[in-house]
Amino acid sequence: MSEYAQILLKSNSIFDGTGADPFAGYVAVANGKVLQVGKGEPASEWIGEDTTVYELGDKTVCPGFADAHTFFTGWSLNYVGVDLSAATSSEEIARAALAYADTLSEDRPVWGHGWNPAVPNGGPEELDRTFPQRPAVLFAQGAETFWMNSAAIQRYGFDNSADCNEVFWKLMEEILDDHAFSAPLFDKYMQMLNSRGITSVKEIGYDTFSSFTDVLEEKEKSGKMTLRVSFMSQPVKEGANLEYGKAMRDRFKGPFVQFSGFNRMTDGSISQMNGFLKQPYLCAPDTVCAQDIDWAQIEDEVLRADREGFRFSLNAQGDAAVARVLDIYDKCRKTDDGKVYNRHAVTEAEFSDPQDLERMGRMGVICEFYPQIQAIADYAGKVGMIEEKLGAERGKGYWNRRKMADSGVRLCCGTDLPLVIDDIPQSLYHSVTGKFPEGGEPFHPENTLTVKEVLMAWTSGGAYDFYRENQTGTLEAGKQADIAVLSDNVFTRSMDTIRDMKVTLTLVDGRVVYEA
Secondary structure, three states, X not given: OOOOEEEEEEEEEEOOOXXXXXXXXXXXXXXOEEEEEEEXXXXXXXXXXXXXXEEOOOOEEEEOEEEEEEOHHHHHOOOOOEEOOOOOOHHHHHHHHHHHHOOOOOOOOEEXXXXXXXXXXXXXXXXXXXXXXXXXXXXXXXHOOEEXXXXXXXXXXXXXXXXXXXXXXXXXXXXXXXXXXXXXXXHHHHHHHHOOOEEEEEEEEEOOOOOHHHHHHHHHHOOOOOOEEEEEEEOOOOOOOHHHHHHHHHHOEOOOEEEEEEEEEOOOOOOOOOOOOOOOEOOEOOOOXXXXXXXXXXXXXXXXXXXXXXXXXXXXXXXXXXXXHHHHHOOOOEOOOOOEOOOOEEEEOOEOOHHHHHHHHHHOOEEEEOOOHHHHOOHHHHHHHHHHHOOOOHHHHEOOHHHHHHOOOOEEEOOOEOOOOOOHHHHHHHHHHOOEOOEOOOOOHHHOOOHHHHHHHHHHHHHHHOOOOOOOOOOOOOOEOXXXXXXXXXXXXXXXXXXXXXXXXXXXXXXXXXXX
């Protein structure tokens, strides 16, 4: 025996991510890696004087969880600038922002966060009275509502009617360039995700990610990373920049930070009739999509990227959009068995045709689905929308994860953070039961997944999506010791109470980065 375990995890519920059933046993960790995974009691030679032994009982030990779709930039808007949460009127919001502005150099824009969105404001003109020339953007709680003045509208190119973060790109660049703000906030971001068992993410950055790649590089070199980051470029102000991709691929080859390719939206929300459908909307017989989509540009970008060895993730909501994305991927480089050579993905595939899901499986295209998406809806509202826009019969194709799994589609999980914040027990509740937050009647339970399938998507599925399956995603000897522990046995816990569970311990590279 050449070395002892530095950490030994003993549990009645070990899920190793390989597809095996959970078992009672142990995981031994040393020097950042998994030494041994076994059933029953560990041999005494694994345990030395300095071994930390965790007697976990029925707590579930899993590989670290991987989130395939996150936006640190969007999350940061909840912290940017001055805290306005104490303000109870638009006048108080403006006064607090003005007092904060006096602490900044005169050439700096004024940012703020946290005001109650129920507080009415008078639009740009009212804020102009406080800031006639200086740009000011003040985000409400959740950052979905914001108040900005005329100078900010001119500077950043969007106004209070903006309904998607993609238009914030110029503002995001300035926020990320302020490393005194963005670098320590990213530490807080990593800690928050670690506390939820997340050990790796696919982070989306607009265009060239501003100068935030310098922050990632510094943190990796100085050993400060507690989260593995595979970052993607999402073109918003210009097309996919392949030269930037090549530079990032060459620059980041370490164990924590890598460049993962490109991400792009195609269609939009079905509720707003921006999802691209094969058949017209039930409520609008002349409409299959209320927005224009430049499919020629998307196809050109994907094919050029594919030739250079880059992968693409395309967000598709409607069944026609899913089919069109697969048409594009079908023109990409293939392996001898007909699967895409680069690991292209469809993000979400909210409403899909079962035939296209079978095709997705045959082509080896990944689906980055959102297992918590039901958490932000209710049965009456969501089902009412589906029946209005699609009809009950077509609505059977909504969130059809069961058909994906049965068709051999490689599944991994994303949150679109900050749309929702990672909560693995919550994701199990919705994706396994098909129920909305209020409980009651499930939505098409025949379309749901098993506990094991959801956990596989969160672990080995994510590792595959990030090209990290040889290092992470399963608990096997020789792999990096990225591990998450849940507070109970998820395989025996009642789904009615599973949302009460929490993460109690997270390891990254064999180091404890979170302990409840």
